[in-house]
Amino acid sequence: MAAGARASEPSRKVIGRSVVRPRQQVEETIKAAILSGELKSGEMLPSEAELARQFNVSRGTLREALRVLASQHLIYKVPGARGGTFVQSVDYSALGDVVTDSVDNLLALGSIRFDEVTHMRELLEVPSVRLAAEHRSADDLAKLHEIVDRQKAASVDDPSIPELDRQFHTLIARASQNRVLASFVAALHHASEPVHYLDLSPEVGRETVKQHQAIVRAIADQDPDAGERAIVEHLTYLRHHISAHRAK
Template sequence: MADRESARSRVIGQKVLRPREQVEERIRSTILSGELKSGDILPPEVELARQFDVSRTTLREALRSLTTQGLIYKIPGSRGGNFVQSVDHRSLGSVVIDSVHNLLKLGSIEFAEVAEVRQHLEVPAVRLAAANRSAEDLELLRDIVRRQKRASVDDPEVPKLDEQFHSLIAQASGNRVLHSFVAALHHETEPVHYLDLSPEVGRATVRQHKAIVDAIADRDPDAAEAAIIEHLTYLRKHIAVHVSR
């Protein structure tokens, strides 16, 4: 009786994939295993279809799915083909940017929701940065603050400097996933673009950035958290308009 019960409960089956899914899974596994590396070109579609013994239509469906996942990209033309996309934390950020951008454009999510998530992520990022930052990280942050101090409020570099500042803090955290998300979400929300950016607001923002950097320099996570919360709260109060893309 026990042997029969054991035989009934034993799991020996697994999901049977359709041809398109089998092609997709095989190519995905060769990329994620490192067998195919960033920048490698896949064999021509005719050859791939022959190797997998599937139709060109089935193959193209699999390639389209892999493109959507950000694992490959296609370059048209006689010298083009299907290439392996870079698969690291930077490519993760690119996927997040594209996805969030499309959802905002479609109206599936609101600008305020994206900004709120970014702000929540910046608190653990700055705490980790205070603990893990390198001397190089610190110098880069200080250089940005110096450049911000010299810039006028209508300087076209101001938004880019702000984006770099927050991205560098996340990078200094040492957590590449956190860095990818903060940088990507900041890229899409770009709060400086929506500020009532008077000279007074510009000066206050630079002072707040300096306080954040000073806390990171002192390796004081609590002070860094307090400084960035003060900064983000100030930004929310001075948003010129409520944005919905």
């Protein structure tokens, strides 16, 4: 009978939740205010003394919470008399910053290899070009033409070449209209910096510009298949030259 009574008892309702530490409460409250838009991008937070008073916590607890939020790229500190703690811009570019920092750190630690980064970038750049061919705007196209024209006019020792190459590949990724893809392509391109690993001769410079022109032409024609062929040819060319340069 007792066993039957126990079997008929309703299941216990769970109404409790774990109590978070003061640091975690501060962190979660500020994070919620940022993500809800209550705290706007670029807005300066109250001083540490004022925040500690509002949350009724020690300055040490508050600083620990702010360090965690900074590591999540939600806030940043500006030193100096006119500085303070500001809300970081929270958009797809912030995702790229997080990925860039993470990949850079992993490369520095030796946890991942350079060739793994370049291979992943290549895998992402093919769909990036295909999508750009489908979704590019007239403004995207005008900017790509401008970059290629500047590359064509630059000498191989022009210090602007790495930045122009970064802009070229990043803009194609943005033209894909997939912001997550754009963030990853930009981050991985920054980490691998292919131009720095090329033995830049006038011949290599001319061939690279020629390949860029073929990519832009396919995007202009809104031809994803031609775009894929052009980017694969370009990436294959880069891979062979980078491998030869690193072998030296």
